[in-house]
Amino acid sequence: MSPPAFDPFGELVPTAEPAVAPDRGPNWLKSAGIGLFWGLVGIIVLARAMYFEPGAFSFANAMAWAQGLFALL
Structure with missing residues (x-):
């Protein structure tokens, strides 16, 4: 667990779960583009x-x- 974070006015900032980046496309499309x-x-x-x-x-x-x-x- 991370230590609590505070904003510039001293209020506690609620912790949020890190967002998972969505899959942007199939791997074969990325490989085709690179090729x-x-x-x-x-x-x-x-x-x-x-x-x-x-x-x-x-x-x-x-x-x-x-x-x-x-x-x-």
């Missing part, structure tokens, strides 16, 4: 990288990377 947010962040970052470095994401570079990956396997 959508980070997916958009990734798309924006890739789009900016392609805009500022147009040659870095060419098909030839992608094929060379894939061939190097297959060579390692």
Whole structure:
């Protein structure tokens, strides 16, 4: 039990039970929103990288990377 609380005029403030926050939505909706947010962040970052470095994401570079990956396997 908490100690009694008093208002600025010395009156006893009645204690109330702490309110329980209502459930705001299903967990899958929260997870979908978080996934959508980070997916958009990734798309924006890739789009900016392609805009500022147009040659870095060419098909030839992608094929060379894939061939190097297959060579390692």
